[in-house]
Amino acid sequence: MSKNTHTKIFGKGEVIFREGEKGNCAYLIDHGRVEIRIGRGSESTPIAVLGIGDFFGEMAILDNATRSATAVALEPCELVEVSKNQINERVEDADPIVRFLISILINRLRDSLRVSEELTTSGVLSVTKVGHSVSKVVKLSDLKKNKEVVEKIKLEKALKDALDEDEFLMHYQPILDFKNGGVAGFEALMRWDSPERGMVRPDIFMGIAEETSLIVPLGQWLVKQVIRDFAKIKKQTKYKKPLFMSINIAAKQFNDKNLFRVLNRSCEQYGIHPKEIKLEITERVLLSGGFVFDWIKKARQMGYSVALDDFGTGFSSLSYLANLEVNNIKIDKTFVEKIIEDPKTRSIVRAIVDMSKSLDLVIIAEGVETQKEWNMLRDFGCTYMQGYLYSKPLALADLVALLTGQKKRRAA
Numbered sequence: 001m002s003k004n005t006h007t008k009i010f011g012k013g014e015v016i017f018r019e020g021e022k023g024n025c026a027y028l029i030d031h032g033r034v035e036i037r038i039g040r041g042s043e044s045t046p047i048a049v050l051g052i053g054d055f056f057g058e059m060a061i062l063d064n065a066t067r068s069a070t071a072v073a074l075e076p077c078e079l080v081e082v083s084k085n086q087i088n089e090r091v092e093d094a095d096p097i098v099r100f101l102i103s104i105l106i107n108r109l110r111d112s113l114r115v116s117e118e119l120t121t122s123g124v125l126s127v128t129k130v131g132h133s134v135s136k137v138v139k140l141s142d143l144k145k146n147k148e149v150v151e152k153i154k155l156e157k158a159l160k161d162a163l164d165e166d167e168f169l170m171h172y173q174p175i176l177d178f179k180n181g182g183v184a185g186f187e188a189l190m191r192w193d194s195p196e197r198g199m200v201r202p203d204i205f206m207g208i209a210e211e212t213s214l215i216v217p218l219g220q221w222l223v224k225q226v227i228r229d230f231a232k233i234k235k236q237t238k239y240k241k242p243l244f245m246s247i248n249i250a251a252k253q254f255n256d257k258n259l260f261r262v263l264n265r266s267c268e269q270y271g272i273h274p275k276e277i278k279l280e281i282t283e284r285v286l287l288s289g290g291f292v293f294d295w296i297k298k299a300r301q302m303g304y305s306v307a308l309d310d311f312g313t314g315f316s317s318l319s320y321l322a323n324l325e326v327n328n329i330k331i332d333k334t335f336v337e338k339i340i341e342d343p344k345t346r347s348i349v350r351a352i353v354d355m356s357k358s359l360d361l362v363i364i365a366e367g368v369e370t371q372k373e374w375n376m377l378r379d380f381g382c383t384y385m386q387g388y389l390y391s392k393p394l395a396l397a398d399l400v401a402l403l404t405g406q407k408k409r410r411a412a
């Protein structure tokens with residue numbers, strides 16, 4: 001009987017579902033008690049009594065198999081029905097490793113249910129069933145089937161070791177002033193030089209570093225390294241004009257209470273003023289919540305610049321710009337690469353630049369690869385450019401060589 005679309009009422013002794021049936025929903029007990037039984041008819045044995053707040057019936061949904069037990073209302077019960085779609089959507093969105101662990105647990109549970117059913121019906125446990133139960137969980141071929149998961153687990157492990165083994169290094173990409181074509185600053189971009197995998201791209205390992213929270217110690221290591229290198233660059237190139245260094249900050253790092261301490265201490269140690277450091281955050285992290293706005297405010301109060309990275313790609317509303325204390329925006333390279341060929345993209349970029357200028361924001365155009373793009377972005381009024389037209393990200397020694405004229409400039 002139905003109370004509303006999601007709550008179902010079952011009378012005392014009523015069967016909620018039977019072993020062997022196909023499952024299309026799970027239940028949360030809102031009121032009453034439910035008995036779970038395995039085995040059929042008079043042979044069946046109770047294995048659990050569930051009460052308010054307990055969840056049951058999810059197994060058949062998770063592995064798309066039949067019900068492994070029978071559920072009976074011990075007294076009048078109110079149950080909230082959770083549909084197959086509600087569960088599956090969440091499972092599909094979950095991390096592949098979580099999905100893999102769920103499948104292991106389900107297999108293990110189904111096997112132990114089979115074993116206890118055999119024990120209760122025949123009183124004897126066959127060796128084959130025990131063997132089957134164990135092998136299903138640990139068999140290597142099972143693991144191999146899920147290549148994506150295995151790769152990710154290996155990569156996570158290797159990443160954790162990489163920090164201890166000193167396999168991370170920083171590259172620096174020059175950022176040029178459109179007005180005079182001179183170098184105005186740099187963006188620090190992380191590289192992983194793995195002995196097994198070679199040079200691994202950051203978009204491959206950064207996501208995992210963030211998921212596993214390795215980004216927190218990695219981010220602190222990076223800050224110290226980059227500020228030390230920045231001081232070296234300034235000293236070795238004897239640059240007269242002011243320079244800045246941009247550091248990417250990932251979403252998980254907003255919760256790192258020590259990050260500002262590490263930043264401030266490194267600046268102090270190497271004689272760098274916070275105003276020479278730009279902290280780059282992506283537009284997408286603004287969705288994480290109000291604390292990001294406070295974080296930006298705090299950074300600005302300490303003197304750091306804050307740049308909104310990948311502008312135009314992650315967050316469709318512009319209203320937040322009025323309340324946000326960022327002072328730089330970076331136009332994403334997906335816009336820049338289409339600016340010559342596609343009139344609509346060109347109009348969007350022009351609008352972004354006009355709006356940013358009226359908000360007094362410094363505008364950095366990213367991914368500039370051709371002289372035509374450079375000319376157009378300069379004419380629109382962008383402040384800085386970053387791109388292969390001038391230089392790819394470089395190791396410290398190569399960067400110093402480029403800046404001191406030992407290497408020929410590609411463009412200006």
Ligand code: C2E
Pocket residue numbers: 173188189190191201202203206222248249250309310333366367368369386387388389393
């Ligand atoms: P991002 O922050 O948007 O960095 C700019 C990316 O554009 C860099 O890729 C850079 O090498 C690339 N790029 C610059 N100019 C050009 C160009 O003219 N053409 C093309 N095709 N690409 C250009 P990279 O170094 O592979 O980094 C990719 C992403 O990984 C970064 O995107 C950033 O999101 C992340 N990342 C890199 N280093 C760090 C880091 O130290 N911390 C954090 N949190 N993320 C990082």
Ligand code: CA
Pocket residue numbers: 187248280309
């Ligand atoms: Ca960036």
Ligand code: CA
Pocket residue numbers: 309310330332333366
């Ligand atoms: Ca970017």
